[in-house]
Amino acid sequence: MSIPFQVLATTCYGSPVISQESIERVKSEASIVEVVSETVKLRRAGMYYSGLCPFHSERSPSFFVRESSNSYHCYGCSASGNVISFVMASRAMTFPEAVEFLAGRFGIELKRDNSRRGQGPSVDREKLFAVCATAQNFFRQSLMQVKKGAGEFAKVGEYLRKRGLTADAINTFGIGYAPNQRGALAETLKKAGFSEELIIQSGLARRASGGELYDFFRGRLIFPIFLDVKRIAGFGGRIVPGVNDPAFEQQAPKYLNSPETPIYQKNRTLYGLPQAMSAIREAGEAYIVEGYMDVVGLAMRGVNNVVACCGTAMTEQHLKRFSGLCSRVHLLFDGDTAGRGAAAKSFVSARNADVDVTACFLPDDVDPDDFASQHGAETPHALKGVQKSELIDTYIDWLLTRAGCSVTEKPGANLLGKLSEEVAKALSGVEREVVRSTLTARAARRLGIETPQLERLVAKGSSGSAQSAGKEPAKARSSESKQDSAEGIAASPQQARGAAELPRVDLDMLRSLMVLKGEVIPDLLRNPEMCEILQPETVSFAMDLGQALADHPDDEQGQRQAAKELLQTLGPDWTRLWKEAFKMVEAGVSMRDLYRESLLALRRQKLRGLLDECKEELVSGEGDSQRQLEISERIRILKNQIDGLARGVDLQSSNS
Numbered sequence: 031m032s033i034p035f036q037v038l039a040t041t042c043y044g045s046p047v048i049s050q051e052s053i054e055r056v057k058s059e060a061s062i063v064e065v066v067s068e069t070v071k072l073r074r075a076g077m078y079y080s081g082l083c084p085f086h087s088e089r090s091p092s093f094f095v096r097e098s099s100n101s102y103h104c105y106g107c108s109a110s111g112n113v114i115s116f117v118m119a120s121r122a123m124t125f126p127e128a129v130e131f132l133a134g135r136f137g138i139e140l141k142r143d144n145s146r147r148g149q150g151p152s153v154d155r156e157k158l159f160a161v162c163a164t165a166q167n168f169f170r171q172s173l174m175q176v177k178k179g180a181g182e183f184a185k186v187g188e189y190l191r192k193r194g195l196t197a198d199a200i201n202t203f204g205i206g207y208a209p210n211q212r213g214a215l216a217e218t219l220k221k222a223g224f225s226e227e228l229i230i231q232s233g234l235a236r237r238a239s240g241g242e243l244y245d246f247f248r249g250r251l252i253f254p255i256f257l258d259v260k261r262i263a264g265f266g267g268r269i270v271p272g273v274n275d276p277a278f279e280q281q282a283p284k285y286l287n288s289p290e291t292p293i294y295q296k297n298r299t300l301y302g303l304p305q306a307m308s309a310i311r312e313a314g315e316a317y318i319v320e321g322y323m324d325v326v327g328l329a330m331r332g333v334n335n336v337v338a339c340c341g342t343a344m345t346e347q348h349l350k351r352f353s354g355l356c357s358r359v360h361l362l363f364d365g366d367t368a369g370r371g372a373a374a375k376s377f378v379s380a381r382n383a384d385v386d387v388t389a390c391f392l393p394d395d396v397d398p399d400d401f402a403s404q405h406g407a408e409t410p411h412a413l414k415g416v417q418k419s420e421l422i423d424t425y426i427d428w429l430l431t432r433a434g435c436s437v438t439e440k441p442g443a444n445l446l447g448k449l450s451e452e453v454a455k456a457l458s459g460v461e462r463e464v465v466r467s468t469l470t471a472r473a474a475r476r477l478g479i480e481t482p483q484l485e486r487l488v489a490k491g492s493s494g495s496a497q498s499a500g501k502e503p504a505k506a507r508s509s510e511s512k513q514d515s516a517e518g519i520a521a522s523p524q525q526a527r528g529a530a531e532l533p534r535v536d537l538d539m540l541r542s543l544m545v546l547k548g549e550v551i552p553d554l555l556r557n558p559e560m561c562e563i564l565q566p567e568t569v570s571f572a573m574d575l576g577q578a579l580a581d582h583p584d585d586e587q588g589q590r591q592a593a594k595e596l597l598q599t600l601g602p603d604w605t606r607l608w609k610e611a612f613k614m615v616e617a618g619v620s621m622r623d624l625y626r627e628s629l630l631a632l633r634r635q636k637l638r639g640l641l642d643e644c645k646e647e648l649v650s651g652e653g654d655s656q657r658q659l660e661i662s663e664r665i666r667i668l669k670n671q672i673d674g675l676a677r678g679v680d681l682q683s684s685n686s
């Protein structure tokens with residue numbers, strides 16, 4: 031497989047997969063008016079609510095929400111969909127994430143299909159969220175005791191004052207305190223009715239050799255890591271000086287994070303994102319820092335579009351969180367060697383991101399929190415003045431420094447050769463052509479070589495590496511198809527879900543998913559419009575396949591087996607479809623084209639549906655004359671869009 035399947039984990043961060051029935055419940059029970067109202071000021075207008083569109087900028091409202099059908103659409107930019115697609119689009123979530131978010135918000139119990147696949151231990155995610163919520167209460171209560179100021183709490187109060195933490199910031203970020211006691215939290219959780227197993231699974235306590243539980247966080251200031259406005263997935267803790275035994279304090283890490291759990295995955299969770307969401311959208315850019323105190327410190331001085339990666343380097347999945355939210359992300363790190371190295375290494379994670387990523391270094395030994403306290407209210411301004419460099423430049427500078435060559439010095443021929451190859455290798459993994467050529471030209475300048483030279487190296491790198499997937503799908507895939515085809519899959523007769531009964535466009539989509547897998551599934555599950563219009567069986571299949579593959583990262587054998595098992599549980603219809611898909615590949619059909627065409631066809635289908643709705647409304651004579659005019663205009667725009675799409679499709683099919 032050419033694309034690492036960890037990528038898929040972004041799409042499906044919970045296992046096992048959410049049941050169809052639950053998805054339907056969320057669609058009908060989560061109030062779209064309530065959800066939209068969080069970000070858009072809505073006014074009732076007849077059978078609709080209207081407001082300023084959150085997806086394009088406008089002065090008079092052309093965004094309409096219809097409560098009766100739990101749907102929305104915008105006359106200005108054509109955004110439209112249901113409550114799930116709204117959450118996906120406005121919060122940059124994947125389909126399963128949006129479903130979970132809404133279920134959490136509206137107290138809808140999500141049923142999960144354990145039966146379909148896998149025999150791994152079943153995890154009750156809702157219960158883990160409940161453990162975290164209870165722990166959060168406990169940490170907050172403990173921090174209240176600081177007011178009394180006795181014993182260890184006096185030290186905590188001293189530390190809070192020293193760091194200048196305001197009550198406002200403490201509330202916004204839900205900061206708490208874990209007292210320096212061995213099992214105070216574990217006791218509280220047990221009293222609240224949680225089992226010891228669950229408490230251990232949450233990472234908040236461990237079992238001592240004597241059998242009793244002891245707390246994971248002790249004598250630390252606690253920063254809850256929110257997944258969304260409500261749910262906490264894990265915690266970060268900073269040691270409070272003077273609270274612990276001095277010998278212990280010396281050895282203990284300054285910062286400590288909850289271990290990974292079924293609800294907390296470090297490589298895709300960003301600390302502070304729910305709090306920063308609206309500021310990021312407004313600013314059109316975001317800062318990524320390294321620590322929670324950096325986030326809080328900057329927020330206290332008016333820079334609110336900041337998040338942190340906690341306890342891990344920045345990953346591709348982290349950056350995906352910004353797609354749809356903003357177009358630029360700055361890595362704001364210390365200017366020391368470690369900070370520069372961290373930023374440089376993230377070039378590889380950032381090269382295929384939807385956003386432009388730059389590196390932004392503070393003067394040596396100053397972290398963003400220090401920077402914020404130095405500049406006070408001037409911080410937003412001061413931050414703008416810090417120089418930002420392209421990540422490719424930072425990457426090359428770092429390679430130079432690592433090789434013992436100063437940035438200003440010209441490297442010798444041998445070193446230059448090696449560096450160019452290394453840079454070319456990284457560049458060959460850039461998927462989009464324009465991005466690749468732009469970065470290549472820039473890198474060539476930085477290295478001091480001719481662009482065509484580097485281009486040749488990049489081309490060599492991409493033909494030699496499996497990273498080039500997607501450029502020549504039909505050819506590149508034909509060899510893979512043999513080993514990966516469904517030969518030998520014994521279809522079981524039970525539980526057929528009737529793939530044969532699905533619309534043709536869904537079948538095409540499914541065939542392309544079966545072949546392209548990780549190359550398209552994450553994107554598809556991030557596309558609100560498509561998730562809304564595809565048949566639920568198709569979306570479920572994408573989620574299932576994505577999950578099956580994500581369950582076996584870096585293990586092709588395991589992935590193939592998981593895919594087989596999935597097909598077996600779905601029934602013969604699906605196995606047949608899978609075989610057909612790989613026959614098409616062997617016959618030279620480009621599955622990328624098929625995928626693209628399916629997207630276009632679905633889009634057309636959706637626009638036609640909207641057109642019918644508008645015509646119906648016009649005929650019904652509802653609304654005032656202004657409204658009638660708007661609908662007529664809307665009909666005109668929709669017709670144009672449908673025509674345009676039709677031309678796009680014709681062009682494509684005559685090309686291929």
Ligand SMILES: [Zn+2]
Binds near residue numbers: 083084085086104
């Ligand atoms: Zn709009």
